[in-house]
Amino acid sequence: MALLHERRHDVGTAVVGGVAIEPVYEGELQGRSLGCDVQSFDEDGRPLIDEVGELVVTQPMPSMPLYFWKDPGGERLREAYLSITTAPSPPRGEEVS
Numbered sequence: 001m002a003l004l005h006e007r008r009h010d011v012g013t014a015v016v017g018g019v020a021i022e023p024v025y026e027g028e029l030q031g032r033s034l035g036c037d038v039q040s041f042d043e044d045g046r047p048l049i050d051e052v053g054e055l056v057v058t059q060p061m062p063s064m065p066l067y068f069w070k071d072p073g074g075e076r077l078r079e080a081y082l083s084i085t086t087a088p089s090p091p092r093g094e095e096v097s
Helices: 075-081
Strands: 038-041 053-057
Touching: none
Parallel strands: none
Antiparallel strands: 038 053
């Protein structure tokens, strides 16, 4: 399965956050943000459920920028947001379960 992943920017609370109808637990975020396909993967690119793994945004988000300043051909934007790989980038501390 090919994954789209955001590799250079801190995305934590932009893709997961509070849910008004869910209980609140100290140290935990309650769910995915609307329009964000967020999943957890192990170091080999396998999806995890109820286990801590690397946070990966697997599809472009509605709030994704249309272009980068001083990037007329869109190369930097495509590299940052649309590069395709078969496994998540090396762990950067964006863990989720």
